Amino acid sequence: MNDQVSDLRTDGLPEWAPGLTQIPYWLFQREDVVEAERARVFQGATWNFLGLAAEVPKPGDYRCTWVGDTPIVMVHDDSGEIRAWENRCAHRGALIAVENQGNAKQFACVYHAWTYDQAGTLTSVAFQKGIKGQGGMPKEFDICQHGPRKLKVAVLCGMVFASFDHTICSIEDYLGPEILARVQRVFLGRTPKVLGRFTQALPNNWKLYAENTRDSYHASILHLFFTTFKINRLGMKGGIIVNHHGGCHVSWSSNVMPKAATDDYSGIRSDSGYQLADPTLLSGFQEFQDDITLQILSVFPGFILQQIQNALAVRQMVPRGPDKADLHWTYFGFEEDTPEQTEVRLKMANLMGTGGFISMEDGCVGGFVQRGIAGASDEEALMLMGGYEADSQDSRVTESSIRGFWKAYRSTMGI
Numbered sequence: 001m002n003d004q005v006s007d008l009r010t011d012g013l014p015e016w017a018p019g020l021t022q023i024p025y026w027l028f029q030r031e032d033v034v035e036a037e038r039a040r041v042f043q044g045a046t047w048n049f050l051g052l053a054a055e056v057p058k059p060g061d062y063r064c065t066w067v068g069d070t071p072i073v074m075v076h077d078d079s080g081e082i083r084a085w086e087n088r089c090a091h092r093g094a095l096i097a098v099e100n101q102g103n104a105k106q107f108a109c110v111y112h113a114w115t116y117d118q119a120g121t122l123t124s125v126a127f128q129k130g131i132k133g134q135g136g137m138p139k140e141f142d143i144c145q146h147g148p149r150k151l152k153v154a155v156l157c158g159m160v161f162a163s164f165d166h167t168i169c170s171i172e173d174y175l176g177p178e179i180l181a182r183v184q185r186v187f188l189g190r191t192p193k194v195l196g197r198f199t200q201a202l203p204n205n206w207k208l209y210a211e212n213t214r215d216s217y218h219a220s221i222l223h224l225f226f227t228t229f230k231i232n233r234l235g236m237k238g239g240i241i242v243n244h245h246g247g248c249h250v251s252w253s254s255n256v257m258p259k260a261a262t263d264d265y266s267g268i269r270s271d272s273g274y275q276l277a278d279p280t281l282l283s284g285f286q287e288f289q290d291d292i293t294l295q296i297l298s299v300f301p302g303f304i305l306q307q308i309q310n311a312l313a314v315r316q317m318v319p320r321g322p323d324k325a326d327l328h329w330t331y332f333g334f335e336e337d338t339p340e341q342t343e344v345r346l347k348m349a350n351l352m353g354t355g356g357f358i359s360m361e362d363g364c365v366g367g368f369v370q371r372g373i374a375g376a377s378d379e380e381a382l383m384l385m386g387g388y389e390a391d392s393q394d395s396r397v398t399e400s401s402i403r404g405f406w407k408a409y410r411s412t413m414g415i
């Protein structure tokens, strides 16, 4: 345990029993937890998704994004590198880039025109020498000593990740070989092309959404659309992969139903008899070299790569205090797609997102938890499905990957 951890304890965080199966509700409610997460999780030794390289295709292109709730600028510089730096002027803290995206050789802060290059290095200070020998900065002022924090950047399959920790391991080692292979199976060496994006406001702590994406157990219970149209049942062939530190996972299924499947559907809602007015909503094309129709992949702390049939998306979580978060969705296809394939992807995009036939429930169930725990800071959630560990399992009737999230969280937070 390091000094910082002792400080946090003495700052008044309650005790948390060891293990991964009891998750106290104060974790989703306290401002001091939000602050500790900002420093230790998001600005600590983690890889954070910034966006797709396809969003900054040309030299000078930039896009504003976040690591946790820290504003970040992602820039494609003139040498072809992707750079990332904190969007905070070294003078008095204003945003340096104020447009969501654009193209720039350099960035001048609107407040007093301190200017930065594409790598986020401070290059000039307006009126540094004052006017006519009066005013200006002290002669000891060294421009090289000032500037926003720069991040380490890694690009994997056209996805840009960044870390405040310049000593962090490679993104490949962070994922581990099994998760890395599952990333590569989605991209297959193709060039991503953005199809659209939107932001979903979540009425809950970001960790409740991190749990939800790792919770394969809820899918065929909460999401009636899944079972009604037979997209995903727990009896289908599938499984869970959890990586070495627990924070990255894959939940996958293929629409192959084993002969001996004996789902216990007692007590859950049954098929409704509803039919789709346009059944082509679910008519996909054979895209992958396997029969996996659903793969949800997470990267600790706040990233999700989604493949639901041919609907591909990346999702970035941005905490907004203890009880709110923004979820930024970017749907994508590939430059190699035919127009018909793009059409299929756009149609299938209706399954997910804020009003998506499947995922609209995920947008509100986190709010149900946040409201349900309002008076129960000292109580705790139970995470016992599938045992006590955070291991890979052939069954999806498990909370193993959620325990994986908490394993990574505990070790990153030092609590």
Ligand code: FES
Pocket (backbone or CB within 6 Å): 089, 090, 091, 092, 093, 094, 109, 110, 111, 112, 113, 114
């Ligand atoms: S705050 Fe940016 S130049 Fe003053």
Ligand SMILES: [Fe+2]
Pocket (backbone or CB within 6 Å): 212, 218, 219, 222, 223, 359, 362
């Ligand atoms: Fe869900």
